[in-house]
Amino acid sequence: MENQNLLPVFIDKLINQLNKLPGIGSKTAQRLALSILKKPDGYIENLVDSLNKVNTEVRLCNECQNYCESDLCLICQNEKRNPNSICVVEDILDLIAIENSGVFKGKYFVLHGLISPLNGVLPSNTKVDLLCKKLNNVCTPTELILSLNSTSDGDATCHYINESLKNEMVSISKLASGLPFGSDLDYLDSRTLSQAIENRKSF
Ligand SMILES: [Zn+2]
Known part of the structure; x- marks a missing residue:
């Protein structure tokens, strides 16, 4: 991805993960990652908690x-x-x-x-x-x-x-x-x- 070495590696990793989602191109992934960083206190904790919950608590009927x-x-x-x-x-x-x-x-x-x-x-x-x-x-x-x-x-x-x-x-x-x-x-x-x-x- 372009500009990859301009950003801290952890932001790059987040961008790469978002980029794997359907309909999310590299530009959108960058925009999403940077907007996540700007969210108010508590947002990232809640996001992480939601991701963990769907990973561990959701199953198939x-x-x-x-x-x-x-x-x-x-x-x-x-x-x-x-x-x-x-x-x-x-x-x-x-x-x-x-x-x-x-x-x-x-x-x-x-x-x-x-x-x-x-x-x-x-x-x-x-x-x-x-x-x-x-x-x-x-x-x-x-x-x-x-x-x-x-x-x-x-x-x-x-x-x-x-x-x-x-x-x-x-x-x-x-x-x-x-x-x-x-x-x-x-x-x-x-x-x-x-x-x-x-x-x-x-x-
Ligand atoms: Zn069912």
Whole structure:
């Protein structure tokens, strides 16, 4: 990184760590690091405490792989949510977008990535096999709603799940067509997203 030798090594280390985050280029990383240094007393201690807490206290829900602080996330703990309707999402941002749309009252499963043959991302690099194993063991009629981005990786993941599920208790549906190809679910407005869920189609 340019100007690297102009700054104390510990600031450089902070810049390098920030630079590893998505969407944070080297200039932004420098700006963030220097603004952290200018924050009032207590800010850095609180930041360090927050980082330590998410590192040690946050884990994945046993049922759905959402983030949580105990064995089950708040959605899985909620007995009002329908356990026989499971919405499959790529990541937590998509889960938040669907929750904000207010239309879905079932439970989720978070894949933490999509299968990407072109980029060498295998099913084993995501939670997709865990999902298929869970669903091949359900004994009550269950609807699986594939709410994945409309991209070639999203399509590859949908096809893999469809091929892997051998349980007749599970019916698979997909978000209504009409979403622009390449669209990111968490960038869609709530109305478009809720309509895509309400008008879902059998896969
Ligand atoms: Zn959960």
